[in-house]
Amino acid sequence: MVAPSTRDSEAPDHPSFLEALKVWARIGLLSFGGPAGQIALMHRTLVEEKRWISERRFLHALNYCMLLPGPEAMQLATYVGWLLHGTRGGIVAGALFVLPGFLCIVVLAATYAMFQSSDVLASLFFGLKAAILAIVVEAVLRIGKRALTTPFNRLVALFAFLALFAFSVPFPVVVLSAGLAGYIAARWRPDMIATKAPIGDESAVIQDGPEDRRGAGWARAGRILLIWGGLWAAPLLLILPLAGPANVWTSIMGFFSQMAVVSFGGAYAVLAYVAQQAVETYGWLAPGEMLDGLALAETTPGPLVLVLTYVGFLAAFREAGGLDPLLSGVLGAGLATWVTFIPCFLWIFLGAPHIERLRSSPALAGALATITAAVVGVILNLAIWFALHVIFAEVGTASFGPISMPLPALETLDPLALALGIIAAMTLFLYKLGLLPTLAICGGLGLLLGALGFI
Template sequence: MPPTKSTTGSRTRRARGTTVDKPALSGGAEVSAPPHPSFREALGVWIRIGLLSFGGPAGQIALMHKELVEDRRWISESRFLHALNYCMLLPGPEAQQLATYIGWLLHGTRGGIVAGTLFVLPGFLVICALSAAYALFQRTDWLPNLFFGLKAAVLAIVLEALLRVAGRALKTPFARLLAALAFVCLFFLALPFPLVIAVAGIAGYLAAQSSPDLLQPPAGHRAHAPDKPSVIGDAFADRRRSLGASLGIIIVGALLWAAPFALLPLLPSGPGAFAAIGVFFSKMAVVTFGGAYAVLAYVAQQAVDSYQWLKPGEMLDGLALAETTPGPLVLVLSFVGFLAAFRDTGGLDPLVAGLLGAFLTTWVTFVPCFLWIFLGAPHVERLRANTALSGALAAISAAVVGVILNLAIWFGLHVLFRHVGTLKAGPVSMAWPDPSSIDVWALLLTVAAAFMLFRLGLGIVYTLLVCAVAGFALTAVI
């Protein structure tokens, strides 16, 4: 929403009647602080983000950046990147954790719960419906037609966001070098994601101690929107958390995480496969560094060979379903949980068992994500005043641009080409498309989506809608 400007003084009025100083820009001009959003207003935006969060982490981070930083200015660029840096260090889907973090900043614990839940809920409902259709009819041929144009639009949205975020995060040569090195390590060398992020953090920590200017954001960066607790979240964000409070969060989080296991003995035939589902995906929740792709091969192997929940090839079908729904890509695990319970019902109706399996999988996968945020975010907020540690997070921010570029190229290759393989030569291991498999219609739709976004200035919703309809019509005709 546009800022509310004051015409009589140097203050601007907040939505609830208090006032906030205008931050001064480097050139002497002033920009007024936007009103702090009400909880109801934020609720509508989180619903919107949850419904439109296509395209994997790159597209989801891009969407949140546009909605929260660019359009509404509810959070500053530097604070957005600060939160993203922390989420990149955690196991689990970083985009969902970023939504939880920002929701917590804006409205405390209830804001974090609502933001994180609404980010997952639409995709969870869709993946349950698609999993049920898949289990009953074993057909997903209609999905590519339905989402053909949607993927092209998401690719354009990701590219727009990549340019926007890179322009703000890479203000120094050292930051640009870190971003380039991170991209090379991920795309060309296929190095582990946690290793790349950790090395970037160490480099930033050492650089900030010797020369803070190497990663120091410009003054205008922080003036994009005020960072005062009275505007971004409540004073809860800056309170020192006692050891007792932290232990309380750990206990409550652990109890919620384990709560479904206490109910499993009540099922008609006992825990059965549900216990194995819960334990297996609980372990996955704490090792999913680097997102869903980092663990999909292992999950597929265990689900097919060890547990025999899936048949060979069904994991790829589940990935196709997850890629065409909003929400984190790790929702593919909900597909696995659905089929596992659908085929080992424990005395329940197969569809009911499948839904319970999907819910159990989703619960044990995402509850820890809230725990990591509520436990660590207050401490991370205080690190903003520590030059060396802020330098480490700023370096991670630069590396994240390389991460997003890697994700964007990976996503783009799979949108624009029908066949993408892997090219290996010595230490190089990179995705490589078959040039003859280029999808001309997908390319044209991507160009059209980019034109609508960059030149016509259409919003995300209209661009997605136009491309979805055009894509479905093209596939029907072709």
């Protein structure tokens, strides 16, 4: 039997802040594919390649982030950044996760607002969607392989998937029910959810060692609430004196602040409500424009919740008042993004120290581990939803009593989208070319099909 190498058996050196900054920037630039692909990318980079955090600590952080409103992948990056380098590490990790996507969305939203459509962009996005579909499927398989290690966890994942896909159970109900089931099982039948120690945990910078009690005091919690709550409300100090209480800016701030609190389950979970309010209540968007925004968010790096940046841009662009419309749009996008993501830092910096203390509680750890199993079902549901809308032009709903599930119109099957999806899967699974080459190949094929007149 060959002894493990020194590199495999010993933890790497703790990364410097500059080294971590470069890695967070790379993750931010490559964070395509929605939460499933983003979590898979961070797992591959932080757990497998860099070995900065153990598998168990990574999943523990993910479990907490799945309970929070807002984009779980961005919050997971903030959490791990905080573990590595404290508050400044969390700020840098979270900000760099959002910044590339924000800049892309602003540019694309400006293009969309001025030209409404672009054949080149449409062709590029057509190819990228196929690549993203394969990336999301890979993420389901990768995370499921690690989280579904017992029959109980597999059953939880199945029930979570069916609850969302067939019965339209609200996302928070699914997650809280899974946590309650895990808590009960951990107390009465711990063998049902017990898992083997993940391979490689002993060789990570951040291991599953003694509980981390730093920053768990109530005085610090008060400071965190004051600082980040103040930053959340700070735009009002400019808006109210300059524009008064009744204008597009206060509407954007109030509406998206509300979304930051209730957006459990990510962009998909709030898409229908945001579309309804933006179209019918505020008149910011025309019918169908929300799906165009989601398409932009799906094919750019960063959280899918950046679709709210697109809505903020169009709202301010179309109600610019005395400002230049483009400048107004950029300011509206920045305001919507600010009030959407500042609360994410609040949730992490306020809660993460206390969540770290809970790692020594078997019952609570069991609850969080079971939530991870439910998350696999959640991501599978999102993957199927996304696949149906990529491959079919029309997707309706089939209802049978309490059962209500998406049903594609088979005659609207897009053979080109299906073919590109197969090519993306072969590139990723068969030839193992990786994320960036898969995106490049599919994006290039989309542009070629557009140039030949097939799209």
